[in-house]
Amino acid sequence: MKAVQSAETILRVNDLVIQYPISIGVVRAVEGVSFTLADGEALGLVGESGCGKSTLGLSLLKLLRPPGRVTRGAVMYRGTDVLGLNQRSLLALRGRSISMIFQNPLTSLNPLFTVERHFLETIHFHDPSRPRREALAAVEKMLATLGIEGKRLREYPHQLSGGMRQRIMIGLALIMNPDILIADEPTTSLDVIVEAGFTELLANLRRLYKLSIILITHNLGLVAEIADRIAVMYAGKIMEIGSAEDIFARPLHPYTQGLINCVPNIRLEQKELVTMPGSPPDLVSPPPGCRFAPRCPKVMPVCREKTPELLEHGPAHEAACWLYTRKAAQ
Numbered sequence: 001m002k003a004v005q006s007a008e009t010i011l012r013v014n015d016l017v018i019q020y021p022i023s024i025g026v027v028r029a030v031e032g033v034s035f036t037l038a039d040g041e042a043l044g045l046v047g048e049s050g051c052g053k054s055t056l057g058l059s060l061l062k063l064l065r066p067p068g069r070v071t072r073g074a075v076m077y078r079g080t081d082v083l084g085l086n087q088r089s090l091l092a093l094r095g096r097s098i099s100m101i102f103q104n105p106l107t108s109l110n111p112l113f114t115v116e117r118h119f120l121e122t123i124h125f126h127d128p129s130r131p132r133r134e135a136l137a138a139v140e141k142m143l144a145t146l147g148i149e150g151k152r153l154r155e156y157p158h159q160l161s162g163g164m165r166q167r168i169m170i171g172l173a174l175i176m177n178p179d180i181l182i183a184d185e186p187t188t189s190l191d192v193i194v195e196a197g198f199t200e201l202l203a204n205l206r207r208l209y210k211l212s213i214i215l216i217t218h219n220l221g222l223v224a225e226i227a228d229r230i231a232v233m234y235a236g237k238i239m240e241i242g243s244a245e246d247i248f249a250r251p252l253h254p255y256t257q258g259l260i261n262c263v264p265n266i267r268l269e270q271k272e273l274v275t276m277p278g279s280p281p282d283l284v285s286p287p288p289g290c291r292f293a294p295r296c297p298k299v300m301p302v303c304r305e306k307t308p309e310l311l312e313h314g315p316a317h318e319a320a321c322w323l324y325t326r327k328a329a330q
Contacts, residue, residue: 007038008039010039010212011075011076012035013034013074015074016030016034016070016072016074018031018064018068018069018070018071027283028236028283028286029055030052030056031237033073034238035238037212038212041212041213041229042212042213042215042226043214043215043227043228043230044230044231046217046230046233047232047233051235051280053216053233057214059075060075060082060214061093061094061098061100061182062083062085077097092126095126097179098178098179098181099178099181099182100173101181101183101186102169103188106157109168110157111156114153115156119139119142122175122176123138123139127176138175142171142174145205145208146167148164152164162194166198170201170202170205178211179212181212181213182213183213183216185218195222202226213226215227220259229241229242229243230243232255234280234291235281235291236283236286237320238310238320239310240253240320241310242314242316243317250317252323252324253292253319254292254298254321255292258297261276276295277295288307289303289304289305289307290322300323302322307320308322311325
């Protein structure tokens with residue numbers, strides 16, 4: 001962790017707001033989100049379904065589909081605002097500097113293209129002068145790294161297993177050796193055995209290619225294995241962010257504590273699974289104050305009136321919670 005913390009910041013997200021207009025109003029899917037990513041760091045972005053994780057991930061590459069749009073904020077990659085780039089510059093950035101693994105590999109791959117064609121088109125787009133023989137050699141080397149036989153190059157997506165399609169997606173994301181890999185729910189369609197292999201593979205690829213990773217998931221076990229830092233999202237906002245060690249050993253926000261308590265633990269003598277009552281708020285008309293207040297077991301009157309800021313309450317450990325802000329003020 002010390003090496004990561006002292007590394008250069010290569011991505012900085014500042015006060016990002018993303019909204020979707022609908023017939024009855026406006027949904028702010030992401031509101032006021034800020035974070036940084038250091039060179040070689042793995043950041044886990046966790047939270048319940050619908051909290052804005054995937055929307056945030058898509059916005060980092062300006063991939064939001066209309067009518068969704070960023071209404072405020074900046075995404076700074078090595079000093080350049082990604083949101084201000086034109087289409088040509090964006091196409092050059094995507095895949096070469098920042099790559100993304102999407103949730104469902106079967107719908108992300110072209111069913112009419114062989115594996116070989118997927119790779120060669122990606123390489124040719126970013127490096128049109130590279131000879132075909134050299135490109136094929138790079139593809140074969142990537143497949144070997146991913147544990148895929150070379151004969152699979154001539155096969156189509158429907159001929160591959162779910163785990164193999166996922167590895168193909170990883171290979172396509174890494175073939176141009178990007179700085180940052182955004183992995184959006186990469187294990188959703190995988191069984192637990194394949195998921196364990198994927199986790200080990202991603203950790204090995206991170207070391208091999210010196211990747212910075214943003215891992216978007218609701219799977220706390222996955223981020224525990226891979227992430228250096230964890231950002232916890234709820235209802236479009238970051239509620240807590242800190243090192244993986246701090247988040248799991250000393251969670252500050254009641255929402256983070258609730259998420260961790262919901263994870264089955266064979267080492268604890270609990271007879272029943274712990275659940276978190278209630279559900280996330282309607283983002284068309286979110287509650288005043290803290291958005292977690294209606295579900296919070298430690299709610300105070302101020303929580304329902306004023307929105308807490310994301311403040312540091314320990315070394316590199318921030319939380320947006322009145323419990324700690326009020327203590328600090330006393």
